[in-house]
Amino acid sequence: MANDKKISELPIAETINTEDRSILISNNADYQFDFATLLQFINSGLNAGANLTFGPVLPQNISGKNGDVFINTAAGSFAQKIAGVWTIVYTIATGSSGDTTVLYGTTSPSTSTGNNGDTFINTVSGIFYKKTAGAWNQVFSMQTGPQGPQGASGTDGTNGTNGKTILNGTTNPANSLGTDGDFYINTSSYYFFGPKTAGIWGSGISLIVSGVQFEETANKNTPNGYAGLDGSGKIAAAQLPGYVDDVLEIANYSSLPATGETGKIYITTDTNNEYRWSGSAYIQIVASPGTTDAVPEGATNKYFTVSRVLNAVLTGIGFGSASAISATDSILQALGKLQAQITGLFKIPSGGASGQILAKNSNTDGDLHWINAPSGSGGGGSSEPSGQIKSFRVDYGAVGDGVTDDTAAVANALAANKRIFDNGDFSVTAFDNTKGVTIEGDVKILKQTTYLKQQINSYADKYQRVFGEEYLSSFHKKLLAKTAVKVILSGDSTTAGTGASSNTYHPDILLNQITLNNHIDNVTYINSGVGGQSTAYWLSTALPADLAQNPDVYILRWGINDSWVGGTPEANAIAFLGRLDTGLSTIRSTTGFDYQHLAIILQSQNPTTDDVNGHQGQIFNELVNNGLRALARKYQCIFQDIYGTFQDSVHGQDYLTAINISLPNELVHPQDPLYVAIANKTFDVLFPEYFRAPDVVDAGQSGRLFSALPSAYRKGITYEYVESSNGWPISGFLITHHLSNDMYRQELASFDGTNNGKLYVRVGWSVSGWQSFYILSPVPTALVYDGTPGGITLSKSPSAFPTGICTDFVLSSDGWPINGMVITHRSSIGTVKQTLSSYDSVTNEFVRVGYGSWQAWKQVTLV
Known part of the structure; x- marks a missing residue:
């Protein structure tokens, strides 16, 4: 059993909730609840309106109101204010062999609750109970305090006046x-x-009044009143609007009034003709005949007949406009537009043979040619005699409904390497258009992925000069993190820079210079291109060496002649693309070189013309470009169309070198300008505008600390306002020059001129940090001041004269010894010497010196 303690000696429990059953426990552990928390908990369930407070001393009678309860935490007693006096109404038993407990709850306690001597508080009703002889008895209630004394009677009020009902x-x-x-x-x-x-x-x-008729005679037949009835029970005509009774029947025309009335209709009963008065004569109103059949045909306005319409001549029709028909067009205009549109759409070429059909040469309307009708089993077969244009459906049995698996049919069509023209949605599980087969028409190649279908023959690829830039994300992340990156260029002589007038025009040198010019750090370019070598050498030798250097960006480009193996342009394009396909597959299957770690840029060949070697340059370029676009999609690469940017090579003598100097118009290899152009286009792909730093940066009032290292400043020129509170020698205008080789120079000048024109200068290096500031002060120049004659008094103090040499003409009337020319020499430290020479005599002169004040004049006689 725990030792008895005073309530003030017990530890305080942290919280109270509805699961707690007692304030004091005699066995196990003893606790003293925080009474502020207990008070808040009891008051939250108390609806009687009394307040419950606590403390170690009984409150004074001036506090609280009748019915309030006070818990004495020192004595363990409860007091209630009765008739203005705090009276102890209950005390918790203490000092016995068994400790008592204060319980509480939201209902009255049952006989099984607690022990004799315990106290129970109903926190809803505010009633306190004590258990005696096994039964709970109410000891007091916070709801029903004692009734207060009778208040004084009020004064009787004055009796009011009785109302009426x-x-x-x-x-x-x-x-x-x-x-x-x-x-x-x-x-x-x-x-x-x-x-x-x-x-x-x-x-x-x-x-109720009966037998009495009421009539408001004052309002009868008056404006805003009512109309009376005549003897026949009708409203008189004078009370009706004109349109009700203004139809008058007259025996005959001669009986019409000599002067009619406007707004009336006159009917002659002998003829049933209707007339109206025009103001000067009667005009007959002609009734409708009821049907046009009753109207005889005139000489000008003819009736409509089918024969007349069919035989009408289309006079004035024109066919010059093929615009859309509008609602405001006449029939002739509409027919003319229709004919012009039909003529524009169906430009049927001449020629053709029996049984041939028309096919489009391109997507341009009217660009048609004659071909043989489909032949073979079930209408299949080639769609033209040469077999150059094929159909997924007709020639290879594809369904094209977007659901049926057309993988085999599409693969067979692409393997034939023929131009495809078709329409429909062709669902595939694999798609390899490495040969760059042209697919035209309304065709969608849909590859089923895990969650959706992806269209993989994007039409945008045909027109975009660059696409797939999202695969540069790994490279751009490193740029943002200021991590060093490596770019490797691989290929043949067009990559190596062969044919350039100097190393300055090699692609890697140009890229490096452009990168430095834009103040981009931590980028290394490596040129592994080898002149005269094709993709076969790249596969066997260059590729493994390039990957061993762990590049972040890999740029690949070969020229047209480096890909030539002989044969037709088609065969050579297939061979070239096949080797490139193998190399890209090797890269992507190598650990650490997937698209999330290595960005690959596939550049098309530079533009070319045909040459004596039979390369058929531009034909080959077009074929290879289609294949490069397909490979870029297949291996998550960036495609950059150098050929498309400078495709007109016929007049490119300034950009391309002839392969045979005896044939100057055969243009194949890049010259300096084309290398520069390719480098600039490549830089634009690698570094979007965000990564480029401007030459001049306006940092404003930057708040920069003096302790900032040189590396904190961007390359180029940065100007800003800095403050002495941040450690700078003065508050002023700071200009920082950061060279591309990481040399620095700073100039700090006072903004308000308080430093007498001093300029603070320091230099630094990214490795060794900053040197100390040295101060540049302006060199004072001699001041020569030509004063105004007269008006300068002898009392003018030394400090009132300017620093330097000052000349004035003075007068004896102003206190000077003589009239003459005074020359004042004042040093920068304030010492002054004056020489006064007579204006009338060349031998008479006075001299004096001064600092804060003047010394006496000394007369000097000149010989």
Whole structure:
């Protein structure tokens, strides 16, 4: 059993909730609840309106109100304010062999709750119970405090005036009902009585009047009044609007009034003709015949007939406009536009043979040619004699419904390396258009992925000079993180820079210079291109060496002649693309070189013309470009179309070198300008505008600390306002020059001129940090001041003269020894010497010196 303790000696429990059952426990552990928390908990469930407070000392009687309860935490007692006095009404038993407990809850306690001597508080009703002899008895209630003393009686008010009443009933009122001035209504007979006078109701009057007619004669036949009836029970004509009775019947025309009335219609009963008065004569109103059949045909306006329409000549029709028909067009205009549109659409070429059909040469409307009709089993077969244009459906049995698996049919079509023209949605599980087969028409190649279908023959690829830039994300992340990156260029002589006038024009040198010019750090370019070598050498030798250097970006480009193996342009394109396909597959299957770690840029060949070697340059370029686009999609690469940017090579003598100097118009290899152009286009792909730093940076009032290292400043020129509170020698205008080789120079000048024109200068290096500031002060120049003659008094102090040499003409009337020329020499430290020479005599002169004040004049005689 725990030792008895005072309540003040017990530890305080942290919280109280509805699961707690007692304040004090005699066995196990003893606790003293925080009474502020207990008070808040009890008050939250207390609806009686009394307040519960606590403390170690009984409160003074001036606090609280009758019915309030106070818990004495030192004595363990409860007090209630009764008749203005705090009275102890209950004390928790102490000092016995068994400790008592204070319990609480939201209902009255049951006999099984607690022990004899315990206390229970109903926190809803505010009633306190004590258990004695096994039963709970109420000891006091916070709801029902003692009644207070009787208050003093108030003063009687003045009696008001009796009101009057309207009474009612189903019989006449008896005189004993109501008071004088009241009224009464019999609700059965509708008689109205009152006011009751001298105790008598009187006979009353009926509220129903029968046998009496009422008429408001003052409003009869008047504006805003009402119309009266005539003897026949009708409204007189004078009271009706004109349109009601202004149709007049007249015996005949001669009986019409000499002067008619506007707004009336006259009918002659002998002919039933209708007339109206025009103001000067009667005009006959002609009634509708009811049908056009009753109207005879005139000489000008003819009836509509089918024969007349069919035989009408289209006079004035024109076919010059093929624009859309509008609602405002005439029939002739609409027919002319239709004919012009039809003529424009169907430009049928001449020629053709029996059984041939028309096919489009391109997507341009009207660009048609004659081909043989499809032949073979089930209408399949080639769609033209040469077999150059094929159909997924007709020639290879594809379905094209977007659901059926057309993988095999599409693969067979692409393997044939023929141009495809078709329409439909072709669902595939694999798609390899490495040969760059042209697919035209409304065709969608849909590859089923895990969650959706992806269209992989994007039409945008045909027109974009660059696409797939999202695969540069790994490279751009490193640029943002200021991590060093490596770019490797691989290929043949067009990559190596062969043919350039100097190393300056090699692609890697140009890229490096452009990168430095844009103040981009930590980029290394490596050129592994080898002149005269093709993709076969790249596969066997260059590729493994390039990957061993762990590049972040890999740029691949070969020229047209480096890909030539002989044969047709198609065969050579297939061979070239096949080797490139193998190399890209090797790269992507090598750990660490997937698209999330290595960005690959596939550049098309530079533009070319045909040459004596039979390369058929531009034909080959077009074929290879289609294949490069397909490979870029297949291996998540960036495609950059150098050929498309400079495709007109026929007049490119300034950009391309002839392969045979005896044939100067055979243009194949890049010259300096084309290398520069390719480098600039490549830089634009690698470094979007965000990564480029401007030459001049305006940092404003930057708040930069003096302790900032040189590396914190961007390359180029940065100017900003810095403050001495951040460690700088002065507050002022700071200009920082950061060279591309990481040399620095700073100039700091006062913004408000308080430093007498001093300039603070320091230099630094990214490795060794900053040197100390040295101060540049302006060299003072001699001041020569030509004063105004007269008006300068002898009392002018030394400090009032300017620093340097000052010349003035002075007068004896102003206190000077003589009239003459005074020359004042004042040093920068304030020492002054004056020489006064006579204006009239060349031998008479006075001299004096001074600092804060003047010394006496000394006269000098000149010989």
